[in-house]
Structure formats: C-alpha cells, structure tokens
Amino acid sequence: MMSGNQSDKTWYGPWTERITELLPEVWNTLIVVADSAFVTEENLNTYEKRWFISRMPETYRLCEALKDRAFADESRWIEVGSVAQEGKEAASYRIQGFEDELYGRTYRFVVVESSALDQRKAKRLEKLVAEEAQAIEKAVAQQERLSYHCEADAKVALEDWRRRHNRWGFHHVTGQVVQERTVKRRVGRPRKTDPDQGNVEVVRWRVTFTVEPDTEAIEQRRRRDSTFVLISNVPRTRRADDAELLRDYKGQIEVENLFRALKQPYFVHGIFVKTPKRVLALAYVFLLGLLVYAIIQHRVRQGMRQDQQTALAIAGAKFRSPTTRTLLKEFDGLTHVIVRLPDGTVTHHLQGLTETGIQILRWIRIRTDNLLMGASLPPAESG
Structure with a gap:
C-alpha cells in the first residue's frame, strides 16, 4: 500500500x-x-x-x-x-x-489526431483567440488615434507598426493609409473679401486597420491540440x-469507468476501521466486488453483440453499452419471495422479473427457471 x-x-x-x-x-x-x-x-x-x-x-x-x-x-x-x-x-x-x-x-x-477536442483544450484555445483579439484591438486603437501631415510619414508609421506587431497567430491584420480632409475655421473674424469666410481645408493622413479571424490558423491549432x-x-x-x-x-477507459464507480462517496466517504491492515483488507473486498461488477458488464455487452442486439431498454431509455450500474436498475422493483413447504423444502422466487431482466440474467449465466414466480402463488405483500 x-x-x-x-x-x-x-x-x-x-x-x-x-x-x-x-x-x-x-x-x-x-x-x-x-x-x-x-x-x-x-x-x-x-x-x-x-x-x-x-x-x-x-x-x-x-x-x-x-x-x-x-x-x-x-x-x-x-x-x-x-x-x-x-x-x-x-x-x-x-x-x-x-x-x-x-x-x-x-x-x-x-x-493520433482525434475529431473531438478536449473541453479544457477547447476553452484554452477560445481564450487564446479572445485574448489576441483584445491585444490587437488595443494596439490598433493606439495607432489609429495618430495622424500625419503627409502620406509618406503615414506609410513609415504603418511599416513600423507591422514590425512591432508581427506575432499574431489567429488573426489577419491588414493596414492601409487613408487621406482625411476636414474643414476648420480660422481664429478671429474673417475678412469680408475672404471667399471661404474664414474656413480652411486641412488634409491629414491616418493609418486604419481591418482585423479578421484567421480561420485556417485556428483550425490548424485546433487539430494540433486534438x-x-x-x-x-x-x-x-x-x-x-x-x-x-x-x-x-483507448481500451483503458473501461477500467477507469469501473474504478470511477468504486470511488463514489457511497463507498469511500468514510471507512470506519482502525488500522491500515484493515483498510487494505477492505480495499481487497471492494476490488473483488468490482471484479464481479466488471464480469456482469462484460458478459452483458458480449451477449448483446452475439445476439446482435444494438441497444437495451432499461427504465424507459435505451443503452448501447450499458454499465452494471444501469443494468441493476432493471432489478430495482424486484421482490424476493421465499416459500417454505410443509415438508421443509425452501424455494426462492423472483416476483416482478421482466423479459429484459430475464435476458440480462441469461447473459450473465444465471439460471432463471427456478427463480420465476409460479402462477399459482399470490403476489408478495409490499413492506
């Protein structure tokens, strides 16, 4: 241990x-x-x-x-x-x-490339794309606030911005230099002979950007993450x-699912034994129970394949690969009837066993001919 x-x-x-x-x-x-x-x-x-x-x-x-x-x-x-x-x-x-x-x-x-991406990795990729989009938005906003007196200066600024921001992995960022013309009014009262009435046209140059997600790069990263x-x-x-x-x-998932059943709080929340030796002994008992649990599951799935039955109807739902926990639900409403005859003979019968339950017992190789409730016997009283 x-x-x-x-x-x-x-x-x-x-x-x-x-x-x-x-x-x-x-x-x-x-x-x-x-x-x-x-x-x-x-x-x-x-x-x-x-x-x-x-x-x-x-x-x-x-x-x-x-x-x-x-x-x-x-x-x-x-x-x-x-x-x-x-x-x-x-x-x-x-x-x-x-x-x-x-x-x-x-x-x-x-x-191995899987068509399904782990949820944690999917969320991480989504976060990376969102964080990059925010960083681009901030960098673009800082540059777009600036203006230049000539087109050449704006082009130099665009090239400098590209050199400083060439690390984007999930977006296409396209920059272009545009001309802006605005009309401003001179300070003071305009002359009467001024044809523009004191208005003057100001020409400035700015850098604007277009940002688009790089769907191919995102898909390549998704494939690599999967x-x-x-x-x-x-x-x-x-x-x-x-x-x-x-x-x-991938077959190890069957073992992991079995141990997941054993790790439920119902089994291991509190173990009221006093020594490590007893804890170990109890663990062996749990493992033996898990072995029986696994055998039931294996035999039922094997029987379904042999009988070419694609799904099993239990509790109003259909299961293609039922677990033992699901299979046991079929026997929740079962009543165990013990009959003692005058000659001392004791027989055991199961009342409420369905056709699905009979089929499950047959697959796990338990005889049912001596367990079914006889037609002449009255139903057992509840409680």
Whole structure:
C-alpha cells in the first residue's frame, strides 16, 4: 500500500517488481497500458524487456517534432474511425506511425489526431483567440488615434507598426493609409473679401486597420491540440498494426469507468476501521466486488453483440453499452419471495422479473427457471 501523495512517476517501478513476484509467468506476457506519467527514463529502463503502451508527455520536444512530421505530410494519415465508443458522439481517429529514439532506444510512435477536442483544450484555445483579439484591438486603437501631415510619414508609421506587431497567430491584420480632409475655421473674424469666410481645408493622413479571424490558423491549432502521441515497445509480431496500439490504449477507459464507480462517496466517504491492515483488507473486498461488477458488464455487452442486439431498454431509455450500474436498475422493483413447504423444502422466487431482466440474467449465466414466480402463488405483500 502506497501513500496517496506519492508521485505517479515513481510508483511504476516498485509496483512492477511486486506484480512480477506475484505473477512471474503471466506478467511478462501482458501489455501494460499507462498514462503519460509513465514516460520517464527510469520507468523505460524498467520496462526494457516488458511490453507497454503509453502516451508521450507534451513536454518532450520529440512529441512536438513527431507532430510536425505528421502534419507536414497529409497523405500519410490513416483513417481509423471510432475506437472505444459507438454512436454519433463517438470521436473518430486517424493516425501516422513512426519509429524514433528516446533515451538511446528505438520505440514505436503513433501520432493520433482525434475529431473531438478536449473541453479544457477547447476553452484554452477560445481564450487564446479572445485574448489576441483584445491585444490587437488595443494596439490598433493606439495607432489609429495618430495622424500625419503627409502620406509618406503615414506609410513609415504603418511599416513600423507591422514590425512591432508581427506575432499574431489567429488573426489577419491588414493596414492601409487613408487621406482625411476636414474643414476648420480660422481664429478671429474673417475678412469680408475672404471667399471661404474664414474656413480652411486641412488634409491629414491616418493609418486604419481591418482585423479578421484567421480561420485556417485556428483550425490548424485546433487539430494540433486534438492530437497526441503514443509510445510503445510492443513488437509488430504482437501488434502489427499501429491502429491496434491505439485500440489497446483507448481500451483503458473501461477500467477507469469501473474504478470511477468504486470511488463514489457511497463507498469511500468514510471507512470506519482502525488500522491500515484493515483498510487494505477492505480495499481487497471492494476490488473483488468490482471484479464481479466488471464480469456482469462484460458478459452483458458480449451477449448483446452475439445476439446482435444494438441497444437495451432499461427504465424507459435505451443503452448501447450499458454499465452494471444501469443494468441493476432493471432489478430495482424486484421482490424476493421465499416459500417454505410443509415438508421443509425452501424455494426462492423472483416476483416482478421482466423479459429484459430475464435476458440480462441469461447473459450473465444465471439460471432463471427456478427463480420465476409460479402462477399459482399470490403476489408478495409490499413492506
């Protein structure tokens, strides 16, 4: 058991050695899927002879270099489609595979572009575009307030402004020199012989700007932000296709969703045991329960695929990939009836079991013939 304050980058080594001791024959045949905290020189050394798939941290220069190589050749992208999810909202992916060195070893790298941009990155990009627009508005307003006596001076000012403001990444800023003619009245009373009655025309030159969003640059940044890089040492004899590495990596969402269920406050808000040993024992009980939870979910989804059933109707809604939590809702109104016969025989029956419930029990391989309520038995009283 490790401290919750331990860095994610440091626990992979001890954890790996411990699992290797417990499962020596199995562990080294598995493919470990890890997040970006895994990628350190020490961890890669530990996994020199073990297989892994991980995500490259954005802080590595190699990560950005691989993205540059991928976007430099649009013809090399391979369409993969959706991977871990189904339906209209599922993200689709395209990939490019590379081989390169990191810490003196050669690894497989897969640059992955997703059609869906992470909400945090989308908000960050929106903020960057808005902040740049505000900066341009301020710089333009300062320059447009100035005027010049001749066109040449205005053109020099425009070129100087362009040199000082050439960093815009998400907007097109176009400047032009325009002439302004205004009529002003001379100071004092005009002469009677003055045909202009004291009015004089003043010619000045100004710099004006047109600002438009650079939609192509914004889209390129959006694409780059929705792109990530995978690193792996899995040989092509085990995973020949780079798309298989992506599927393995995205498959971890199933495990994460399971542990998300376990982390609900209902389970871990307060653990009233007195020693770390008992906390650890309780954690093992939770994990065993989670294992059953996972088996139920897996078997139902597998049964749906085998029976070619695209969706399951539960509580008035349809689910394409139901979780165990959703499946259990089908049994909320169920009544467990225990019948004791005069000869001492005890039978158990389920009252209120629907066709969907029967189908779910069949998929998870629980017999229902001895659980269904007999027609001759009266309904159980509530409460």
